[in-house]
Amino acid sequence: xxxxxxxxRQDAAGGLPGADPATQVFLxxxxxxxxxxxxxxxxxADAEDVLQETWLRWVKVDLTGVEDRRAYLVRxxxxxxxxxxxxxxxxxxxxxxxxxxxPLLTAPDVAEDVELAERTSMAMMLVLETxxxxxxxxxxxxxxxxxxxEEIATALDRTPAAVRQIAMRxxxxxxxxxxxxxVPPDRARAVLDSFRAALDARDPQRFLDxxxxxxxxxxxxxxxxxxxxxxxLGADKFVRFTLGGIAKKHVSIEAEPTELNGGPxxxxxxxxxxxxxxxxxxxxxxxxGVYYVRNPEKLTRLAAETPLTLR
Numbered sequence: 001x002x003x004x005x006x007x008x009r010q011d012a013a014g015g016l017p018g019a020d021p022a023t024q025v026f027l028x029x030x031x032x033x034x035x036x037x038x039x040x041x042x043x044x045a046d047a048e049d050v051l052q053e054t055w056l057r058w059v060k061v062d063l064t065g066v067e068d069r070r071a072y073l074v075r076x077x078x079x080x081x082x083x084x085x086x087x088x089x090x091x092x093x094x095x096x097x098x099x100x101x102x103p104l105l106t107a108p109d110v111a112e113d114v115e116l117a118e119r120t121s122m123a124m125m126l127v128l129e130t131x132x133x134x135x136x137x138x139x140x141x142x143x144x145x146x147x148x149x150e151e152i153a154t155a156l157d158r159t160p161a162a163v164r165q166i167a168m169r170x171x172x173x174x175x176x177x178x179x180x181x182x183v184p185p186d187r188a189r190a191v192l193d194s195f196r197a198a199l200d201a202r203d204p205q206r207f208l209d210x211x212x213x214x215x216x217x218x219x220x221x222x223x224x225x226x227x228x229x230x231x232x233l234g235a236d237k238f239v240r241f242t243l244g245g246i247a248k249k250h251v252s253i254e255a256e257p258t259e260l261n262g263g264p265x266x267x268x269x270x271x272x273x274x275x276x277x278x279x280x281x282x283x284x285x286x287x288x289g290v291y292y293v294r295n296p297e298k299l300t301r302l303a304a305e306t307p308l309t310l311r
Contacts, residue, residue, distance in 0.1 A: 022059050025069045031307045032070075032145075033077045035120070038308075039140045040081040041088065042101035042125050044301050053080045074147065075155040078137055082156070085133045096223030098231060100291050101125040102298040103260045103277050104306040110262040111185045116310055117262030118182050119144045122279035122291050125261070126218075127177045131170055138163055139170035145310055183282045189257070189264045191282050196255050196266065202246065204239045211235040212286040217242075222295030225276070238290070258302075267302070268292070277302065 019027070026033075033054060037047035054076045066072050092099050101122055111117050118124060128136050137156060141147040142163075149167070153160045183191070191210060198206030217238050221227030232241050246253060254269040258277070266278040276299065281289030293299065 021063055022061070025063070026055060026058055026073065029070050029073050031309045032311065033073055034306075035308045035310065036074060036077050036140065036145060037081045038104070039120065039125075039128065039144055040078070040085055040136055042129060043088070044102045044104060044306065045297075046084055046088065047081075050077060050080045050084055071147075071151050074141075074145070075151070078141060078152075078155045082133055082137050085136065089133060096221070097227050097229045098218040098220055099129070100218060100220035100293050100298070101129070101261075102301065103265070103279060103293055104308070105302050105304065106259050106262050106308060107305045108259060110308055111259055111264070113262070114182055116308060117185075118179075119310065120261050120308055121179075121263050121281075122261050123179055123281035123289055126289075126291070127174055130177065131173060135166055135170040135173070138166045139174060142167045143171060143174075179281055179283050179288075181283065183285065185264065187285060188280075188282050191285055191287060192257065192264050192266065192280065195280075195287065196257075199242075199253060199255055202243055204243065207239045207242070208235055210287055211238060212283070212288045215286075215288055215290065217290045217292065219292040220295050220298065222297060224296055225294040227292070227294055262308070274299065 030051070033051055034047055037050040038044060041047055041050070054073065057076050057080075058073060061072070063069065103122065104120075106120075110120070128139070131139060134156065138152055141152045141155070142149065147155075149160045149163050152158075152167075153163045156163065158166075194206070194210040197203075198210060213235050214233070215235050215238055217228065217232035219227035219232075228241065232238055251270050252272070254272075255266040255278070256269065258265050258267045260277060260279050263279065265280065268275045268278060276292055276294035279291045279293075280287050281291075
């Protein structure tokens with residue numbers, strides 16, 4: 001039985017009736033395990049592979065000797081995700097253009113959970129990408145999921161004292177780069193409405209009214225779709241790049257509101273065909289980051305909502 005892949009729908013409904021104890025426990029914590037793996041990897045596809053590897057190891061465990069089954073599963077998931085993250089780090093060094101996390105379609109209730117929305121936002125995922133693999137694992141487990149230092153030490157084969165030092169270093173690194181304040185969902189949607197109006201009107205001034213002067217555009221085509229190979233820095237360059245590209249190609253652009261990674265976002269259509277998705281970093285009601293994912297391999301989780309949880 002491939003419980004890691006084939007039971008996503010049953011898990012959302014609360015489990016698989018009649019399943020053996022190992023399967024029931026795995027399903028009870030599947031959304032948590034996926035969120036842990038995704039936070040560490042930034043890739044839903046890789047997170048699913050980690051869950052598959054976790055399941056294969058979990059079914060071999062004698063449950064009678066496991067006191068805290070949730071912690072045991074998180075430990076397996078962490079180790080598998082860390083192994084994969086180290087391999088991915090090397091692969092991403094040769095990625096064509098900027099690398100962006102794989103966006104997830106999420107339910108409105110994720111946006112209402114301020115902590116969950118902030119932790120899983122595209123902006124935060126990009127900050128986590130700047131950490132070394134072990135630092136990311138420690139930060140995710142401690143700061144996002146509040147796992148005790150002793151459990152993290154066991155999962156990573158480190159001492160609790162070493163884990164505390166790594167956590168302190170990672171926290172300082174993230175705090176220096178994370179968004180300064182969380183914008184309420186209704187205000188974020190209003191900012192995106194203004195962005196859409198500027199796009200519809202092809203109006204440079206409307207763009208400048210909603211963009212921070214130091215805004216950064218990152219576009220990810222993965223070498224499959226055309227995208228800027230370097231970050232586009234500054235509001236003026238953003239406007240020239242965006243409006244110039246539309247005018248040059250003579251295409252129609254539609255931007256439809258959606259919810260990605262717990263925050264308001266836009267699904268982009270070019271001449272009626274799906275082109276990509278845009279996620280945003282918003283601070284002081286101005287857009288400071290635009291993340292345009294065009295790589296088709298990263299647009300596979302847009303048809304159905306992905307359940308995320310911190311508990």
